[in-house]
Amino acid sequence: MKHSYNEFQAEFKELDSNALIRCSFGVGLDLKQRQIDDVERFRSAISGLAAQVDLTGRSVLARGLEESIPFFRSAIGLVRRCIGNAAPSFLTTQLSLVVLATYMHSMRVQGSGKGSGG
Numbered sequence: 001m002k003h004s005y006n007e008f009q010a011e012f013k014e015l016d017s018n019a020l021i022r023c024s025f026g027v028g029l030d031l032k033q034r035q036i037d038d039v040e041r042f043r044s045a046i047s048g049l050a051a052q053v054d055l056t057g058r059s060v061l062a063r064g065l066e067e068s069i070p071f072f073r074s075a076i077g078l079v080r081r082c083i084g085n086a087a088p089s090f091l092t093t094q095l096s097l098v099v100l101a102t103y104m105h106s107m108r109v110q111g112s113g114k115g116s117g118g
Contacts, residue, residue, distance in 0.1 A: 004069050012076060019094040020072060026098060027105045028068030029061065068101070074109065075100035 004024075008015050025031045025042075029049060035041045052060040075097045083090055091097070103109075 004065075008073075008076075016094045019097050022095065023072045023075075023098045023101045024065045024068045026068075027071055027101050028064035028066070030064075068105070071101040071105045071109075072097065074104050078104075 005015075005017055005020055008020060022033065022036055025036050026033060029045075031042075031045055035045050046061065049061045049064070050059070054060055054063060078100060079091065079097065
């Protein structure tokens with residue numbers, strides 16, 4: 001997750017880590033925002049996920065976090081195409097990126113998220 005944040009931070013200077021964290025755990029691992037907010041519920045959910053592996057033997061936790069990144073990038077790309085390269089700094093709250101990424105994930109919409117070409 002830190003590697004992904006550093007990549008985003010290099011590209012989008014004013015990115016708040018809170019939005020990426022909420023997106024990664026919400027979109028990638030299907031945790032509800034209440035589960036992310038409550039420390040005990042979060043620990044419990046993560047402990048359960050950390051113990052699970054998928055059919056390929058890969059950690060469900062690692063896979064979920066990794067799979068959320070393209071949708072977050074697509075959400076930023078969409079906002080940039082609409083309001084310019086200064087996005088996401090123009091957003092009142094960057095948590096709106098989580099809503100966009102969640103929608104894009106539910107519709108399986110992915111773009112490059114880079115530049116204005118998508």
